[in-house]
Amino acid sequence: MKNYNIFKLCEELQSILDKEITAGNVMTELPRCTDWPLEGSIFVSLTNRLTAGKKVLTDDVYYSVNNDIHYGWIDECVCKIHHNLLVAGNLIISKYE
Structure with a gap:
């Protein structure tokens, strides 16, 4: 079994996560290695849509709005x-609110 406490987001995404947590957003899924989209990739999920985190997006981060219900996030x-x-x-x- 993997030790999920050892998985850390890269600095590029951690700054976004920190802003969101400070603004009151909550992690739905803690950082974990999912090997998706590539082997070794770390995945984190937040309950609410991004607000404060959008202000610290950099050129090193690709941001998009997802409309595919298969994935479940926005x-x-x-x-x-x-x-x-x-x-x-x-x-x-x-979709149902």
Whole structure:
């Protein structure tokens, strides 16, 4: 079994995560190695859509809005350097509110 406490986001996404947590957003899923989108990728999920975190986006982070219910999240941040993934919001709940 993997020790999930050892997985840390890259600095590029950690700054976004820190802003969101400070603003009151909550992690739905703690950092874990999912090997997706690439082997070694770290994944983190936030309950609510990004707000404060959008203000610290850099050129090293690809941001997009997801509308594919297959994935379930709305906001997606992928580090172009480390290929880690930070997602936020719940598309399934949002579609039915």
